[in-house]
Amino acid sequence: MAGTVTVPQLVDWLHRFAASVAENQSYLTELDSAIGDADHGSNMTRGMNAVVEKAGEPSTVDALFRTVGMTLVSTVGGASGPLYGTFFLRIGTTAGSVGELDGPALSAALHAGLAGVVQRGNAEPGDKTMVDALTPALDALDAGLAAGDDLAVAARAAADAAAAGRDATEPLVARKGRASYLGERSAGHLDPGATSTALLFAALAEALE
């Protein structure tokens, strides 16, 4: 039942995400070259490598995510910088100066992150953006927690839902960001942002196992 996530586990999450982004750099860039400006893989890799360098061993959740958010904002360069940056900064401010989070606290922090992304990018579900992976992931996390699942189990369900959300972006016509310039031609491709967000939740599930 239940379970918590500690700061070292959150650091581990980010390290895993950085490794996953680096591993998938060419794939993310390939997706982005189809409907964007072919820089998502290199931008996210540069940003997450900087995060790994700077994350250190903070003692509180807010300190960790403040560093992560500010680092991404300053190093990513593309739209993912302010979007992922806002996501992590909001997680930090909502979680506060604590050393660990239980399921509901983690969910609340992630929801604040999602709200920040939505506010920053003005995107809604169905716009073919990272929101399309984030939203179902948090729904699944909440459903798992409400059913009394262990946090690790709920996080796995969130990762699966994020992946399904990513896959569901393929037929969508982009309504936000660079891909929206393509109109109907953006359909038939996975959204790169939703794809990196699915990697983020897969990394979280691994870190909590």
Add this chain to the structure above:
Amino acid sequence: MIGIVVVSHSPALAEAAVALALQMTGDARPAIAIAAGAGDGVIGTDAVRVAEAIDEVASPEGVLVFMDLGSAVLSTTMALEFRESTSEVRLSSAPFVEGIVAGVVLAAAGASLDEADREASSAMTAKNAQLGTADPPLVPPAAPSDAEAVAEATIVNDVGLHARPASVIVASMAAFDASVTIADADDPKRAASASSLLALMGLALGKGTRLRISGTGPDAAAAVESVRAMTADGYGE
């Protein structure tokens, strides 16, 4: 003097645009800060640098920010959360080059934040008018249902309601405490404020167009009658 911030993916682009704008000012120059590139030669934008740029030129009169595309806008909205200065910051919707030129020139002339922002964001309308392409009205016209006075008149000028007649209408509005809207009576969606030169020109109303002139405010009746009369008279041409 208001401060100007230029946010771009490319330092070279930002510097060139600012240099172009400064060609058009005299010795009085506003404080201008550039936040361009994501460091280490990376093409991109950095919200922290944007926040620093805003703080650098912050003045009590405010700061007007010009952005190129995509993440420049996202980074700038984010920078508003990081900046330390407290003066008003306005994000200009103007096209990059035209906006910077208009904003810098107006700022140098001592314009307020409102005035510089308005002039810069009308650049697209001006360009559309120059090219004869359509653009939404610059100043949103009042809702017709609110009108306190209404009249109709037909344009008699051979070249329609072009720049000079539009300027005659706009100049006449200063005498009235009223808000007047001019619309194509047969296509009322094509409407503009009688106080907006560029919006009136943008309607490209031709000879023979029947105008619906409507007004609100204390002087609505007199203002509407004035526009009706000058329209029937060919705007003095």
